[in-house]
Amino acid sequence: MKPDVITIEWTAEQGFRVQWRRLAAEQLFIGLAPAQVYPLVPQLFSLCGHAQALAARLALEAAAGFPRPASVEDIDILTLEAVRDTLRKVLLDWSLAFDGTPAPQAQLAQWRDAQTLPAMAALAEERVFGMAPATWLSLGLNGWLDWLGAPHSGVARWLNSLRAAETGCLLLPVLDAANLAQLSATWFDAPLPEWRGMPCEVGALSREAETLAPLLYGGQLARARLLARLLQLARWLNGARLSVETCGCGEGALARVDTARGPLLHYAALDGAGRIAHYRIQPPTAWHCHPHGVIVNTLNARRDAPEAEWRRQVALIDPCIAYEMRLQPRHRFHPG
Template sequence: MTIGADLGGLGPGAISIVAELADDRVCSVRVRSSRPMRLTRLFLGRPAAEIPPLAGRLFSLCGLSHAFAASCALAAARGTQPNAAPQNLLALDCERLAETLRALAAMAEDAVPPAALREALALTRELAAGQSADRRGIVARLRAETATLGLPHDPASAAPAAAPFGELWRALERSPAIAATAPDALRPEDDALVLEGIKTRGESFAAAPSIAGRAPETGAFARHWRETEFLRGALCARFRARMIELAQLLQRLETGSADDASRSSALAAREAYCAVETSRGDLYHWARLAPDDRIEDYAIVAPTEWNFHPAGPFVATLLGARIPRAEAARTITRLAGLFDPCVAFRIEVREAAHA
């Protein structure tokens, strides 16, 4: 028996997930990505100044984060200071909030009024542009819109039952329980190993990044798992991490106290990297400049490649889970949505050959 569940069309730049069940237990998970991993070849030979805006255009999701990471990596390679101006940091927080809202709204499906989501996203863009003097007024409107969706003012509180996120929470509570475990979080201390992988394996590392003996996870759950509750299972814990993330981002926007969540450093003459936190996790840009300030080599490692590695945390969370066949497609789709890949994905559930 084969069951399909789609979130977006499967095509160039998508993830295919095939799960096999035997006796209502997931016995095999295969993840295949068709994401184009050679886009950075477009950077080679170009003047460094062209790269940040080009990166922002090439990557439609988290475009501001890509442009910021490129700018900081190239500044460090030149031996200059990156432009971590307060407005740039506020814009990154706006993008993180918008991407998290978008992902949760997709999971909640028809429960989220399109007009409310459009208004919330429009307000984040207005804040990110920094062209209005009424920042507090815009944030207050954003707070009201997210409250309509079900984001409580206190991240420790439950979403209102009648709100879209409250309905999603109840649906996750009713879903088959998948065990929640502490993630092996990708940490700043891992940067040296990531950069070693980039420099020794190049595009193959960017396509499937790994650290020997580990399956690192990055993103909201890796940041906030200690603040969640594991008793209700992985779906509820991961949803709670997303809600905590939203609440903290809104609080920072209200106070205007965005933190610099990036790390950049020169590694050698004309070579540097930047890692910046996005809604989905740590995004790495690494650059090496030629003497004429053109790009000699470049690599990007995105969060999705860690979380949906064929032997990564999504697979580890799902493998061995007991899920009734009738609920498998929807449950696995929700779990994948909470890992939040930056491309469309397709779920296929099969009976194991020996079942």
């Protein structure tokens, strides 16, 4: 198994298994002063680079005894990063996953050129919603379901094609300061995260669970998962912003920075000389890769589905790390 590549294996005997031998790049920080870490973070983490840098700064400043809130500018940049990442996922990755063909070059060029929120809102209106994001938001659940029934875009067509029934797993509650205070430093040393002993689904679906409750109760988790990403995108383009929390944790401090895929957690503790003694990062994808987490549960509920459906489901869950699928042939030829 390649380091930092998620391996999804399927065999007729065992079903699906997920493995991720994560490279804990943050261990390079041990023994360094915080000022030495800040320039390293964007070099080590290209995806969600601003979120990673912000979480590191907030955690280290709090660990040093000087907690500071994120600035309005920080949160605006964080949200811009999430919008851009979500648009890339919708316009480029899902086009390949659902239609089997790469996105048109013109669409790729539009995404590259959209660098501001107004430009991204115009792109989303044209390519995603078929109307202004604020107008789409105002439709409500019944309106969104009507939108699915009379597709205005490729995204709506994809949503309408998804199979309805599936199993899932517990949705992670919003990790506010009160919830974060329940965590201990040793929680971060576990191979994979759990909340109260259970693997969880994180990200847009957990944040939009109340709005999409009828779909969740009806077993339409795949539709709810994709629709949640669209809801988050529309909300951000309409003025909502991602949230950030910092709190003490054990002998150090913990920062939670929300991203498009879910909460990014950084834990830091300093020694007596002010250098880093302990550092852990828990990305959203760590939750996805739990042996009983959302990837395994979702795919095992579709063991009889075609391979293309499996790949679509993984694309919906959206791990932030490259993945490869190793699939045992379903039917083997036995010469007579």
